[in-house]
Amino acid sequence: MSSWPRDWRELPMAGIINIAGSSLDYKTGTWRARKPVLYPDKCIKCQICWLFCPDMAINRLEDDSVEINYEYCKGCGICAEECPTKAIEMVEEVG
Amino acid sequence: MLPDVNKIRTIKEIPNIDLFVSGHRLCAGCGIPILIKNVLRAIPDPKALVNATGCLEVASTIYPYTSWKVPWVHVAFENAAAVASGIEAAFRALERKKGGQKYNVIALGGDGGTFDIGIQALSGALERGHDLIYICYDNEAYMNTGIQRSGGTPLGAATTTSPAGSVIPGKPEYKKSLMDIVVAHGVPYAATLNPAYPVDMYNKLLKANEFEGPKFFHYYSPCPVGWWASESMSIEIARLAVQTLVWPLYEVEYGKYRITVNIRNPKPIEEYLKTQGRFRHLFKPENRWIIDELQRRVRENWERLEKLTKL
Amino acid sequence: MSVTDTERMKRVGLNGDEAVAYAAKHANVDVVAAYPITPQTIMVEKISEFVYNGELDAEFIAVESEHSALSAAVGASLAGARVFTATASQGLALMYEILYIASAMRTPIVMALGNRAFSAPINIHCSHDDAYAVRDTGWLQFFAENVQEAYDLVLMAFKISESPEVLTPSIVNLDGFILTHCIEPLYIWNERYIQEFLPDRKPVEAIDYRNPKTYGPLALMDYYMLIKRQQYEVVRRARATIDRVFDEYSRWSGRRYRAIKTYMMDDAEYAFVVLGSTAGTMRSMVDKWRGMGRKVGLVSLTLYRPFPEDDLRRILSGVEAIGVMDRSHTYGGPGAQLYQEIASTLYSLDEHPRLLNIIYGLGGKDFGPEDAEAAYKYLMRPDVREVWLGVEG
Numbered sequence: 001m002s003s004w005p006r007d008w009r010e011l012p013m014a015g016i017i018n019i020a021g022s023s024l025d026y027k028t029g030t031w032r033a034r035k036p037v038l039y040p041d042k043c044i045k046c047q048i049c050w051l052f053c054p055d056m057a058i059n060r061l062e063d064d065s066v067e068i069n070y071e072y073c074k075g076c077g078i079c080a081e082e083c084p085t086k087a088i089e090m091v092e093e094v095g
Numbered sequence: 096m097l098p099d100v101n102k103i104r105t106i107k108e109i110p111n112i113d114l115f116v117s118g119h120r121l122c123a124g125c126g127i128p129i130l131i132k133n134v135l136r137a138i139p140d141p142k143a144l145v146n147a148t149g150c151l152e153v154a155s156t157i158y159p160y161t162s163w164k165v166p167w168v169h170v171a172f173e174n175a176a177a178v179a180s181g182i183e184a185a186f187r188a189l190e191r192k193k194g195g196q197k198y199n200v201i202a203l204g205g206d207g208g209t210f211d212i213g214i215q216a217l218s219g220a221l222e223r224g225h226d227l228i229y230i231c232y233d234n235e236a237y238m239n240t241g242i243q244r245s246g247g248t249p250l251g252a253a254t255t256t257s258p259a260g261s262v263i264p265g266k267p268e269y270k271k272s273l274m275d276i277v278v279a280h281g282v283p284y285a286a287t288l289n290p291a292y293p294v295d296m297y298n299k300l301l302k303a304n305e306f307e308g309p310k311f312f313h314y315y316s317p318c319p320v321g322w323w324a325s326e327s328m329s330i331e332i333a334r335l336a337v338q339t340l341v342w343p344l345y346e347v348e349y350g351k352y353r354i355t356v357n358i359r360n361p362k363p364i365e366e367y368l369k370t371q372g373r374f375r376h377l378f379k380p381e382n383r384w385i386i387d388e389l390q391r392r393v394r395e396n397w398e399r400l401e402k403l404t405k406l
Numbered sequence: 407m408s409v410t411d412t413e414r415m416k417r418v419g420l421n422g423d424e425a426v427a428y429a430a431k432h433a434n435v436d437v438v439a440a441y442p443i444t445p446q447t448i449m450v451e452k453i454s455e456f457v458y459n460g461e462l463d464a465e466f467i468a469v470e471s472e473h474s475a476l477s478a479a480v481g482a483s484l485a486g487a488r489v490f491t492a493t494a495s496q497g498l499a500l501m502y503e504i505l506y507i508a509s510a511m512r513t514p515i516v517m518a519l520g521n522r523a524f525s526a527p528i529n530i531h532c533s534h535d536d537a538y539a540v541r542d543t544g545w546l547q548f549f550a551e552n553v554q555e556a557y558d559l560v561l562m563a564f565k566i567s568e569s570p571e572v573l574t575p576s577i578v579n580l581d582g583f584i585l586t587h588c589i590e591p592l593y594i595w596n597e598r599y600i601q602e603f604l605p606d607r608k609p610v611e612a613i614d615y616r617n618p619k620t621y622g623p624l625a626l627m628d629y630y631m632l633i634k635r636q637q638y639e640v641v642r643r644a645r646a647t648i649d650r651v652f653d654e655y656s657r658w659s660g661r662r663y664r665a666i667k668t669y670m671m672d673d674a675e676y677a678f679v680v681l682g683s684t685a686g687t688m689r690s691m692v693d694k695w696r697g698m699g700r701k702v703g704l705v706s707l708t709l710y711r712p713f714p715e716d717d718l719r720r721i722l723s724g725v726e727a728i729g730v731m732d733r734s735h736t737y738g739g740p741g742a743q744l745y746q747e748i749a750s751t752l753y754s755l756d757e758h759p760r761l762l763n764i765i766y767g768l769g770g771k772d773f774g775p776e777d778a779e780a781a782y783k784y785l786m787r788p789d790v791r792e793v794w795l796g797v798e799g
Contacts, residue, residue, distance in 0.1 A: 005157040008632040008639075013573065014512040015158065016611055017620035023118030025162040031123065051106050051293055052330055054128040055794045056117045064107065072117035074122035076319075077327030090327070141615035145481065156623035158633075166613040169622035170480050170507055177474035179441060181481030181489075182613065184465035188436040190488055191607075192463055195486075198615070216477065219470030 032075035033081035042087035116319035124326030126317035137300035147175035147208030206247030208314035259376035286346035291334035323372020422585035423448030429560035436487035439478035483513035485613035495522035509544030514567035531770020674703030
């Protein structure tokens, strides 16, 4: 977080982090070696991938469809492994 | 009988809120967040968390980043139950004296922080009867410091301090029976959890809200790095743990046992063991006895549980 | 205000432990987390009695160890409660890990410490080993000379610790058995009036689900030293608040409190520096020596952390020789703990007084007038730099 103070006088006391959920600024998507690809036509909106994703990188939308948030996805592949309709496939990350 | 409204039937009923958010630095495929996000969904506000030192604590609060959207406290390794006791007592006093709100206090510790270094503080908190929830996320070794054996490591598992040696093939001791220790304190509610059975898990978490006093959960937390397993297999391994009777799913309500996921035709334990490198050496012919012993123990434990449900 | 104002205060006879328990009660603490250990036990017994008889509305957490006592205290303090704990010696050693954390998390806990020697051999009597051992933990530390001071200092410690610019825990030291178990006359407040001096705690940055914060994160090399610098300055600057609260309490109670108590120091050629109850003995000895024409004075510290170094430099400069009295010792170091600190304090003076380290009274070994006489004789000898009083040779 570039906005976080670098002067000890300005830091919140006691090492407290007073911005809840500030880790959203830390993008773990760069860790990924393989990436999940979602085929929406195969998706039955069961929420298995949403429930199991350890990185909260699968967004569950209003209509229960899902989308993958690549900013945080670490590429573990649990979603593809558990998807009952094989609507998610792991592919090699390029670049 | 009235329908049990405080229960879900499908995972779709789990609310779409995240109070534990992305950007944490737990390993890919880690089982811990699957527990945490559902705990925070099932236990209502106002709530506060105490986290023992360990993987979850370290990976979720690297200053100035935090993955928590609830009050979260870390003090040390061995004292999560004691810190939680203090918070619970404080809110009780402040509610009485100053009209404050009582909080749902949740303590989280790994197997090291619960089975070993934190067992005294846990026992004290359970004995004193604080109104809190203690959850042990058990990945069966000290993963944060690099996979050293703990009281929660199963017989035969290879860790960095119980390696698969040529003389001693992995951990020579049995896994400590944490649930029995907790239940012996006479707690109102104790249950085992497994991520591969999310409806069962979620309903047990909801049930915790119904009891006054200490509630305890023992969560099976897959660790791909520490178990030498594929990252994508965490849920499948967790499922096999239940299906091979390694991780029976049950609950104990004021001493009354109930198996919540019945396994009629258990799979042989090899199906579970073969998914993880920590057990690979057990498949050598000279170590066959360890697999047999593990098989015998899980079956005995299941039979014991079945008897307990009939008491 | 007069000390004979019987409506506001009453004169009673209590031992140090009981007096401390009354102070915690009069502070209207919300949570007490403590584990019994001699010579602190009467404190927890008395507080339990208050709670169980409905005289004090507080949660008494009868923890299973001192480690958990302080851990629970930290949790309770973060939740916004006024928190008290008490221990001694081995119990404090078991708390050691959490002492650093309590101060760094800025939890204004007040602890009474019945000073007791460290094992082995196991001993339940007074040494200052425990207080010294935790001098670097970031807690404020006060030493009581008598039971009245133990009572007063606990009340003042709450006010100091909970001040928003301080938010740092305090230890009030009282000599094991000598003060903890000796009944002395003292004035205690009529509870109704305490709020004038010590209102309820107004928590800062307490746990609040509507404004969720992360307490006690991991900080690496990019931020750890910044966070420590901030805490260092807080403890250093706490002195101003301590002086202010001491002044306020002095006015309010009619009993004078200062960081340092000096006696006959104006023209003193020789001085003793001391902590705790021994100051009383030494003050009567100074009277005796003065009667004999010997220019001796006494310095006793009510405030030990933050160490009042500037004042000490001023008070002790120009003195010929100083006997630094340590009720403790260190192994293989350059003098015992208080000695080291006085030596460091005086180093910046152009002319250094001669220093003698007097190690005395370990594990409750008696210190009487004849021991003080012996100490004086050693102080007159420039060839002696350290003496184990009564255990020479």
